[in-house]
Amino acid sequence: MNAKDFIANRSLNIPKSAIHEMTRLSQQYKNVAFLSWAKPTTGTPSHINEAAIKAIQDGKTSGYSTTSGLIELRESIVEKLWRDNRIQASADEIIVSIGAVEALTASIMAVINPGDEVIIPTPAYSTHIRQVEMAGGVNKLVPCIENEQFRPDIDGIKAAITDKTKAIFFSSPNNPTGAVYSKEAIEAIAKMSIEHNLLVITDEAYEYFTFDGKSHISIASLEGMKERTISVFTFTKSYAMTGWRIGYLHAPKSIAEEITKMHIPMAICAPSVSQYAAIAALKGPQDCIQTFHSHYEAARNLMCERLDRLSHVFDYQKPEGAYLMFPKLIIPEGKDSFAFAKQMLDDIQVSATPGVAFRGESHLRLSFCVPEDMINTAFDRMEKYFK
Numbered sequence: 001m002n003a004k005d006f007i008a009n010r011s012l013n014i015p016k017s018a019i020h021e022m023t024r025l026s027q028q029y030k031n032v033a034f035l036s037w038a039k040p041t042t043g044t045p046s047h048i049n050e051a052a053i054k055a056i057q058d059g060k061t062s063g064y065s066t067t068s069g070l071i072e073l074r075e076s077i078v079e080k081l082w083r084d085n086r087i088q089a090s091a092d093e094i095i096v097s098i099g100a101v102e103a104l105t106a107s108i109m110a111v112i113n114p115g116d117e118v119i120i121p122t123p124a125y126s127t128h129i130r131q132v133e134m135a136g137g138v139n140k141l142v143p144c145i146e147n148e149q150f151r152p153d154i155d156g157i158k159a160a161i162t163d164k165t166k167a168i169f170f171s172s173p174n175n176p177t178g179a180v181y182s183k184e185a186i187e188a189i190a191k192m193s194i195e196h197n198l199l200v201i202t203d204e205a206y207e208y209f210t211f212d213g214k215s216h217i218s219i220a221s222l223e224g225m226k227e228r229t230i231s232v233f234t235f236t237k238s239y240a241m242t243g244w245r246i247g248y249l250h251a252p253k254s255i256a257e258e259i260t261k262m263h264i265p266m267a268i269c270a271p272s273v274s275q276y277a278a279i280a281a282l283k284g285p286q287d288c289i290q291t292f293h294s295h296y297e298a299a300r301n302l303m304c305e306r307l308d309r310l311s312h313v314f315d316y317q318k319p320e321g322a323y324l325m326f327p328k329l330i331i332p333e334g335k336d337s338f339a340f341a342k343q344m345l346d347d348i349q350v351s352a353t354p355g356v357a358f359r360g361e362s363h364l365r366l367s368f369c370v371p372e373d374m375i376n377t378a379f380d381r382m383e384k385y386f387k
Contacts, residue, residue, distance in 0.1 A: 014130055018338055018357035025342065026351045033378035035366045036299060038175065038353040040240035042295065042369075044277075045288040048239060051280030052273050055324020061273040067264055068256075069096025069248070070275045076282040077248055084207070086221035087231065089250050095263055096270045096278070100205050102235035103212050105131050106262040107230045107249060111199060112137040116166035118201075121152045123360035125175040128203065132169070139167070142357055149317050150179035154188045161196050168193060169261060171203035172217075173210060176358045176365040177326040178300075180214040189223045200229045205237050205247075206322040208289050208340070214320045220250065227252050230259070238289055238321075239281045246249040246274040296323045299368040299375060306379035313386045314364075323369035326355065329362050337361055348381040 004012065019036070026032045055061050068074065074091040081087040097103035104127070112118060120128060122141045132139050135265030140160045144150040157168065168189055172181035181189075193200050200219055207216045220229040234247035237344050247270075251259060300319060307327060316327035329340060337354035341364060344350050355363030368375060 006028055010134055010136075014133060017126065018354050019126065022341060022345065022351055022353055025345055028033040029349045030350045032264060032345070032351050032368060033381060034351045035368075035375070035378050036353045038365075038367050038369065039242040039370060040237065040292065040323075040369045041374075042240045042292060044244070045281075045284075047284045048241065048277050048280045050362060051284070052277040055273060055276035061271075063272065065096075065269045065272050065275055067260060067269050068092075068094065069270060070272075070279070073275050073279050073282075074248075076279055077250075080282055081250060085204075085218040085231070086219055087142055087226060087250060090253070093250055093253050093256050095248045095251075095256055095259060096248050096275060097232075097249060097263065098267050098270050098315070099126055099236060100203060100232050101243045102263070102267055103232045103247050103249040104128065104201070105134070106259050106266055107201060107232070107251070107292070108132060108137070109136045109262040110259040111201075111255065112166060115157065115164065117160075117162060117164045118166060119157055119160050119168045121157065121170050121311075123150070123174075123176055123355065123358040123363070125171055126357045126359075128169055128171070130360070137166070138164070144177070144179065145319065147327070149320060150174065150177040152179075152181060152185050152189070154185060154192075157189070158192060161192065161198070163194065165198060167199040169201040169203075169204065173319075173321025174362065175203075175206070175322060176324050176355070176363075177317065177354070178318075178322045178324050178348065180210050180320040183215075185215055185296060186217045186219050187222065190219055190225050192269065194224055194230055198228070200225065202229065203232050204231060205234045207233065208238050209293055209296055210321040211300065212318075212320060216321070228371050230255065235278050235281055238292075240288075240292065241274075241277065241281070244271075244274040244277055246270055246278050296369060299323070299370070299372055300325070302372055303366065303368045303375055303379075306375065310379070310382060310386060313382075323367060325366050325368065326358075326360060326363050329364065335362055337363060340364070343381070344385070348385045350378045350381050
């Protein structure tokens with residue numbers, strides 16, 4: 001009997017992750033210049049590490065926390081949501097999760113029935129698309145307007161709404177494009193969701209990293225939206241805590257209670273040690289965020305300068321946020337982004353993520369959360385390769 005006979009269709013129908021496949025392929029080479037990893041390389045700030053060590057030494061981390069998370073952490077999150085996001089919350093509306101991904105997965109499983117339609121502006125983070133598929137939902141993918149900084153197509157979103165539409169699901173600042181949704185776009189999505197009685201699910205992982213005078217707006221802060229929004233955040237990006245796997249969500253209490261039912265079989269609770277680290281992140285000095293911001297902005301500008309020198313190969317929109325950009329390949333071979341990325345890895349050991357993973361074929365995702373010498377090494381190799 002074939003082993004695949006034992007595998008559920010929901011798994012068989014989901015293709016391998018192009019993101020993780022490129023990581024796997026990269027392991028066969030030495031001295032790879034990685035522009036494919038959307039993870040900070042700056043390291044977690046020392047005061048956060050020290051708080052976790054103290055929690056271990058004090059014997060606080062050997063057991064489970066409450067399912068929704070430590071009350072001290074949830075109360076700190078409530079303060080942060082009001083201070084930074086203008087979302088008025090209470091501790092019983094917060095669930096601490098294993099990163100943003102688990103929060104989003106539990107949320108989708110709690111609110112999406114098989115056959116429900118979910119509108120996702122694209123390019124989009126590949127995991128968002130898969131989460132809807134896992135729940136049996138139907139993705140309605142609406143392309144953004146690329147030559148306008150990947151602006152969400154509000155008319156396209158309106159046209160995609162049917163009597164089966166349950167939710168609109170988006171990230172801003174966006175992964176992979178770095179687009180930051182404007183106040184006008186956020187207000188338009190809010191208006192649509194109210195008019196059509198839709199839920200909104202947001203991934204706000206890159207909330208602190210916007211550039212060129214752009215501001216991040218949490219849609220749940222708008223009038224009438226807190227009651228119909230699941231807002232997901234993470235410590236991963238803000239505090240360079242990728243490996244700690246710690247995030248959280250805010251939702252109306254009645255929805256949060258249902259999400260908890262999904263959260264328990266997925267996680268029971270977030271790791272206790274990571275929760276103590278997260279408390280220190282929120283209560284400790286916040287200057288690390290500005291330090292990271294300055295680094296990412298400088299790295300973005302450097303990457304744009306290097307892309308300008310490869311204008312015969314790439315066209316791009318300057319990202320307004322996050323630490324990612326999504327240049328378009330303008331040579332014929334670039335129509336297949338996975339083949340292009342693999343060839344570049346094989347030939348010059350530069351690792352990039354193929355755009356097909358984000359429903360953005362003929363693009364590559366490049367991360368600039370890496371040291372500047374890594375960016376220069378990668379582009380030095382590309383300049384010689386594409387001359």
